[in-house]
Amino acid sequence: xxxxxxxxxxxxxxxxxxxxxxxxxxxxxxxxxVTLDIEELTFExxxxxxxxxxxxxxxxxxxxxxxxxxxxxxxxxxxxxxxxEVKIGAGSRKVTYVVGGEEKPxxxxxxxxxxxxxxxxxxxFDTRIPLPKAVKDHFKDLLDNPTEWAAYCVExxxxxMVNIHLVSTDPNFKDTTPREAAKVVEEILQRINTPLCIGGxxxxxxxxxVFKVITEITSGERVIINSVNLDMKLExxxxxxxxHGHVVVAFVPMDLDKARQLVRKxxxxxxxxxxxxxxNTAGIGYGWExxxxxxxxxxxxxxxxxxxLQHPLVSAISNSWTAREAWMKMPxxxxxxxxxxxxxxxxxxxxSLIAGADYLMILHPLTxxxxxxxxxxIFEIKREIEIAEWVSKKL
Amino acid sequence: xxxxxxxxxLEIYKLLPRKSGCRLCxxxxxxxxxxxxxxxxxxxxxxxxxxxxxxxxxNYEKLSKLxxxxxxxxxxxxxxxxxxxxxxxxxxxxxxxxxxxxxIAIDVSDDLDKDKIIEKVEFINNFKYExxxxxxxxxxxxxxxxxxxxxxxxxxLKIVNEYSKKPIIICSTDPEVIHAGLEVxxxxxxxxYTATTKNWIxxxxxxxxxxxxxxxxxxxxxxxxxxxxxxxxKYGVSDLCLDPGTIPENLGYTLTIFTLTxxxxxxxxxxDYGYPLIGTPISIWLSGIEKDMLVFWESMIASMLMIxxxxxxxxxxxxxxxxxxxxxxxxxxxxxxxxxxxxxxGLRIVGKPDEYAPVLVTTNFVLTYSLVSSDxxxxxxxxxxxxxxxxxxxxDVSVAAGKFTxxxxxxxxxxxxxxxxxxxxxxxxxxxxxxIAGEIEDATGWKVVAGPQDSSEIGTFIKTRWQEIVGKGxx
Numbered sequence: 104x105x106x107x108x109x110x111x112x113x114x115x116x117x118x119x120x121x122x123x124x125x126x127x128x129x130x131x132x133x134x135x136x137v138t139l140d141i142e143e144l145t146f147e148x149x150x151x152x153x154x155x156x157x158x159x160x161x162x163x164x165x166x167x168x169x170x171x172x173x174x175x176x177x178x179x180x181x182x183x184x185x186x187x188e189v190k191i192g193a194g195s196r197k198v199t200y201v202v203g204g205e206e207k208p209x210x211x212x213x214x215x216x217x218x219x220x221x222x223x224x225x226x227x228f229d230t231r232i233p234l235p236k237a238v239k240d241h242f243k244d245l246l247d248n249p250t251e252w253a254a255y256c257v258e259x260x261x262x263x264m265v266n267i268h269l270v271s272t273d274p275n276f277k278d279t280t281p282r283e284a285a286k287v288v289e290e291i292l293q294r295i296n297t298p299l300c301i302g303g304x305x306x307x308x309x310x311x312x313v314f315k316v317i318t319e320i321t322s323g324e325r326v327i328i329n330s331v332n333l334d335m336k337l338e339x340x341x342x343x344x345x346x347h348g349h350v351v352v353a354f355v356p357m358d359l360d361k362a363r364q365l366v367r368k369x370x371x372x373x374x375x376x377x378x379x380x381x382x383n384t385a386g387i388g389y390g391w392e393x394x395x396x397x398x399x400x401x402x403x404x405x406x407x408x409x410x411x412l413q414h415p416l417v418s419a420i421s422n423s424w425t426a427r428e429a430w431m432k433m434p435x436x437x438x439x440x441x442x443x444x445x446x447x448x449x450x451x452x453x454x455s456l457i458a459g460a461d462y463l464m465i466l467h468p469l470t471x472x473x474x475x476x477x478x479x480x481i482f483e484i485k486r487e488i489e490i491a492e493w494v495s496k497k498l
Numbered sequence: 499x500x501x502x503x504x505x506x507x508l509e510i511y512k513l514l515p516r517k518s519g520c521r522l523c524x525x526x527x528x529x530x531x532x533x534x535x536x537x538x539x540x541x542x543x544x545x546x547x548x549x550x551x552x553x554x555x556x557n558y559e560k561l562s563k564l565x566x567x568x569x570x571x572x573x574x575x576x577x578x579x580x581x582x583x584x585x586x587x588x589x590x591x592x593x594x595x596x597x598x599x600x601x602i603a604i605d606v607s608d609d610l611d612k613d614k615i616i617e618k619v620e621f622i623n624n625f626k627y628e629x630x631x632x633x634x635x636x637x638x639x640x641x642x643x644x645x646x647x648x649x650x651x652x653x654x655l656k657i658v659n660e661y662s663k664k665p666i667i668i669c670s671t672d673p674e675v676i677h678a679g680l681e682v683x684x685x686x687x688x689x690x691y692t693a694t695t696k697n698w699i700x701x702x703x704x705x706x707x708x709x710x711x712x713x714x715x716x717x718x719x720x721x722x723x724x725x726x727x728x729x730x731x732k733y734g735v736s737d738l739c740l741d742p743g744t745i746p747e748n749l750g751y752t753l754t755i756f757t758l759t760x761x762x763x764x765x766x767x768x769x770d771y772g773y774p775l776i777g778t779p780i781s782i783w784l785s786g787i788e789k790d791m792l793v794f795w796e797s798m799i800a801s802m803l804m805i806x807x808x809x810x811x812x813x814x815x816x817x818x819x820x821x822x823x824x825x826x827x828x829x830x831x832x833x834x835x836x837x838x839x840x841x842x843x844g845l846r847i848v849g850k851p852d853e854y855a856p857v858l859v860t861t862n863f864v865l866t867y868s869l870v871s872s873d874x875x876x877x878x879x880x881x882x883x884x885x886x887x888x889x890x891x892x893x894d895v896s897v898a899a900g901k902f903t904x905x906x907x908x909x910x911x912x913x914x915x916x917x918x919x920x921x922x923x924x925x926x927x928x929x930x931x932x933x934i935a936g937e938i939e940d941a942t943g944w945k946v947v948a949g950p951q952d953s954s955e956i957g958t959f960i961k962t963r964w965q966e967i968v969g970k971g972x973x
Contacts, residue, residue, distance in 0.1 A: 388823075495670065498780070
């Protein structure tokens with residue numbers, strides 16, 4: 104049998120690594136009957152084994168001292184951009200609002216409070232449309248009376264304002280004329296003293312016709328026209344929005360490039376402070392993550408300096424009701440839909456607020472109530488307070 | 499250290515063994531492997547030559563260091579009862595796919611009698627919701643000592659451990675109780691919740707002895723949290739989780755601290771902050787909120803923290819509705835931001851269709867699929883829905899991109915066995931795909947009818963036109 108000659112280095116390496124392996128489970132190792140006849144010896148330990156040795160070094164018991172003092176330093180992050188401030192409501196409106204003005208993303212600093220709180224608005228439709236049971240049960244007869252529905256939202260529920268959606272104008276539905284549809288807008292403006300947001304049916308051609316009439320009859324009230332998109336003939340409507348002093352929602356389907364493109368186009372006729380941006384909102388389970396990320400990215404990009412995205416963000420969290428879990432009857436185990444529905448809208452809403460939304464459109468009163476409470480809490484200065492210990496409490 | 503999103507595949511590639519044609523990692527080349535490493539779709543350990551050949555030892559170490567997540571990965575539990583949390587490379591989901599979805603733990607307290615304990619454990623074991631073909635579940639059990647009696651805690655843990663299929667968190671601030679718990683779960687690698695400025699010395703000794711991960715809680719004081727991290731590290735304990743405090747009365751503070759902690763870990767590469775974050779929506783139960791509102795608040799706080807970087811949540815409710823939106827939202831949040839989300843192609847049965855029921859076609863983009871099936875359900879129609887593989891693109895995009903094709907439809911017809919289920923041969927395709935109706939007829943031999951432009955009109959379309967269409971189709 105031929106014995107391979109091993110260099111002293113190799114021998115030592117193998118001896119040491121097996122020693123180290125033993126060390127893993129032992130506190131000390133005694134070498135007996137070992138003589139080292141070497142004058143000079145260097146240990147080259149593989150670096151992966153180093154942490155193992157270090158660990159052995161700190162075997163001492165921790166003593167009764169206060170822990171090493173450390174001080175939390177807030178990171179210095181450069182945010183170059185600022186969201187434009189947009190004023191909503193004017194003319195005969197007794198109440199007006201300002202949204203935007205933020206210089207940091209939400210919840211990025213303990214020492215910064217946004218200048219304006221987000222607006223919570225309620226959806227109202229100008230004619231009966233299929234609505235979730237939880238919503239119908241709440242509003243009942245008001246669903247046939249959009250003016251009183253709007254007044255109820257503002258006066259009884261405490262909504263900041265309402266969005267009247269002129270869905271009856273849809274050519275595939277009732278196809279009411281813009282003049283007919285405008286009547287309810289005039290009524291609501293007389294009935295309530297908050298600003299108003301006015302939407303069409305989503306039909307790109309008809310909406311332009313509807314908005315032509317609406318911008319004129321609401322002239323000077325600085326309403327929100329909801330909304331315009333890249334499929335519309337913007338040259339026909341954008342100049343009128345400017346002429347009558349309104350605000351417009353620029354709507355894009357979860358796409359930052361399209362948002363920039365639409366904003367660029369609109370700015371041919373409108374000023375920066377006349378435009379709100381809607382990156383689209385989807386309910387949890389129904390594309391929520393695409394909308395959330397698009398909204399969050401738009402806000403982060405704006406604050407990093409992307410001028411074309413520096414607009415307050417609109418989020419129609421009422422879209423969350425398209426999620427089947429929000430409206431469908433499910434086995435008792437999953438809870439009543441009267442609970443699930445608002446829950447869906449609340450969670451979609453809080454995610455929009457975190458991503459940066461400044462104007463929320465809501466369908467259910469409970470969503471309004473809870474989001475109002477949480478906004479008043481989280482948009483205040485954050486101080487450090489000691490928390491109640493829950494670990495050993497009977498709950 | 500360089501952020502993983504700033505590394506080039508070449509920097510990884512040049513450290514790999516580059517043995518041509520080896521393919522042991524499952525990729526065609528080392529470059530392909532390098533690209534997948536950077537997008538977190540594979541791991542270094544799949545490269546056998548790198549791991550096994552001692553001459554690559556140094557390269558392996560370099561690569562491990564380059565790819566090491568700034569937020570440490572912590573394992574709780576062992577074997578098939580294990581949950582991994584943390585391991586994050588980036589702050590926001592659009593930067594890179596996030597690993598290790600937020601784990602959800604539900605508490606069981608030691609004052610409950612055996613039946614109640616088992617009931618709660620079974621709730622956690624059995625919670626299951628099917629969403630786009632996946633089963634969504636809950637993850638851990640947090641066993642809490644409210645009696646402060648080590649013996650009582652032991653017996654509770656034994657019951658939980660016997661009935662539960664999930665890893666366990668030991669919740670107590672009393673070192674004696676924690677010690678008792680660790681004796682029961684000696685081999686189970688539970689997570690300890692929690693070490694504070696008051697109990698840290700004894701807890702530190704225990705976690706060192708039992709080699710288990712530990713949470714550090716600061717009760718809303720961030721300086722204390724980081725002081726304790728430094729102290730634990732000094733004494734050789736580095737399997738840590740951070741609990742900066744979930745404060746129901748001051749959630750703005752909580753959200754900000756969670757955000758800044760994650761930012762400091764990922765952007766400043768400050769290792770003292772590089773540990774999984776623990777949120778405790780359970781704390782809302784002490785806030786005095788009306789009982790019927792607790793479901794909303796606990797679920798909402800959990801949701802906020804989940805999308806603001808919590809790696810693990812400890813909760814209290816045993817109403818399934820609390821967790822339903824959370825497990826779906828978690829699935830959404832942790833989906834790959836680069837890929838359009840897609841569902842499995844194939845046949846879905848809506849309602850109770852008979853052999854003359856309509857057969858509809860849609861794409862496998864999750865949103866399209868979800869909306870179409872929800873619209874069919876809403877209009878109370880019994881139908882067959884064929885989902886073709888458009889690689890996750892919506893109808894208009896996939897038609898334009900040539901992914902919605904006659905062959906794709908023919909494939910799903912063949913594989914689904916739909917021809918044996920219906921007596922007619924008429925397909926309804928999306929209105930937006932009408933221009934390829936002829937192509938689909940040629941490829942399938944079925945009669946093709948273009949449906950409405952928007953799926954919300956499917957109900958009306960079927961109710962008013964199906965009889966006439968299927969009559970013509972079979973004549």
